[in-house]
Amino acid sequence: MTKISRYILVNLLGWKIKSEFPNIKKSIIIFAPHTSYWDGFYGKIYLMQLGINYKFLSKKEFFKFPLNYFFKIYGSIPVSKTKEYIDYVAELINISNELHIVLSPEGQLAKTIRWKKGYYYMAVRATVPIVVGYIDYKKKEIGIKKVIYNPTDISIVRKEIAQxxxxxxAKYPENFSPELKV
Structure with missing residues (x-):
């Protein structure tokens, strides 16, 4: 499936894959910008071609019949906006031999001026790195910007991610605001 996904993404859809996925077994992958449902489609194909074990975090509202079947097949798990959910995700990671949790810290498609912080707390609780993934529609490229291996200070991490x-x-640049407000 990895070769087919890469062929679809690169040869059929014309995207460039930038950088290799790091040799790590567990992480929180933030994927931005997220201004269109197309981001999830391209992101899914990108992740499939990597050959890693991953789960998407998706709004729990999407898990109603009949969409719940699609999202489960897609590899999503429902997000609950509670502090216990951070512990739940950390535990999922900790009990797995290999698992990467993928999320969009913007939390929605509409413009936001401050990203959700859950990704940071999940990474800290699970003691895993934050992989900074991206999709750039102008350059038509998708890949990994950086791995933040030791996220110890949220202010520093957020400023680095903004840079x-x-x-x-983004697909809709007017809706994308990198983490400028900390």
């Missing part, structure tokens, strides 16, 4: 996304163009 990493500063040159990335």
């Amino acid at each position: 990493l996304y500063a040159d990335v163009t």
